[in-house]
Amino acid sequence: MIKEIVAMIRPVHRESHDAHVDSSHDELHELVEVHLHRIDQRYTPGRQAVVELLATSGRPLSISDIAHAIPDVPRSSAYRHLSDLQVAGVVRRIAANDEFARFELAEDLTHHHHHLLCSSCGRVIDVTPTSDFERTVSAMVDELARQQGFRATSHALDVIGHCAACQET
Amino acid sequence: MIKEIVAMIRPVHRESHDAHVDSSHDELHELVEVHLHRIDQRYTPGRQAVVELLATSGRPLSISDIAHAIPDVPRSSAYRHLSDLQVAGVVRRIAANDEFARFELAEDLTHHHHHLLCSSCGRVIDVTPTSDFERTVSAMVDELARQQGFRATSHALDVIGHCAACQET
DNA sequence: ATGAGTGCAAAGGCTTTGCATTAGG
């Protein structure tokens, strides 16, 4: 059943919560609660733990990362939490270049950003573009899409290379 | 053992084969053979079939796509072919937004391009950027990376949205 | 009390591997 629901995932449009980009910590949780309530789900301790972890990690986390960081939340529950949070539009699943899916808070709850993928260590680093940068990227993306009759709703720009730490070796 | 080798994957630098972007069909296969020989592997019929398929598909293919298109190549062999071709730098694995990995020929053998990911049907469409476009993206990517002491080697720009076919419904 | 949420263990599904056979150099 979750399957069908997940298939319906679409961007959650901000309504009266437009300026939460700089929400404080508590506001984030309140907002998540609202998102969950929209789909008749509760913001339980287990879910809070997952959201809290994603909010403070500063980078997308894999299931392993999560299971390791919150040992008292069983993997099966972690999977379910992530799935539910995804349906609620709170969490977004991204695909790194390795075989592991990563999860991060939706940009509605944080801010738009891109990723730097380290080929050496697999690390994923978040980077926030300047508005100038973003304006340009958006324009380019729209142009690319239009040529194919494609309707763009968002984009992802990943930079592949080697992180500072891996260059030292 | 393949594991260790895969961990060593790095971009294959073109040597005396710089201008193969417009290689004819046969030249592609010859080039693939060279890449395979570099790692002491043969360009067998099964591998040729996979490369041929990827070359003519015009879009990244999942294992299912491949298994379906080349029924006489067992899945286990397809997996091994893709893995080997990846090590040889002939094939690149990309991650779509769904759970299935897709495979495409490395840009060394084709040309640099980006992807349009349809949220509705999961389809991945290749789009080739103009050189102007690409120049700008590269510059922006370098800028993003530099801020983090990251050394960029390549980039991927994915546009998420709905393809023309899915908008008709 | 009633339905959602959670844990544990079992089931599933896709990938990888072992091993014996075939083929290419």
Added chain:
DNA sequence: CCTAATGCAAAGCCTTTGCACTCAT
């Protein structure tokens, strides 16, 4: 001849599910 390449079937691994128990409203 010798090592790579293949097929098939078995093994692995991550993810999903079933079911009973707990918790919140």
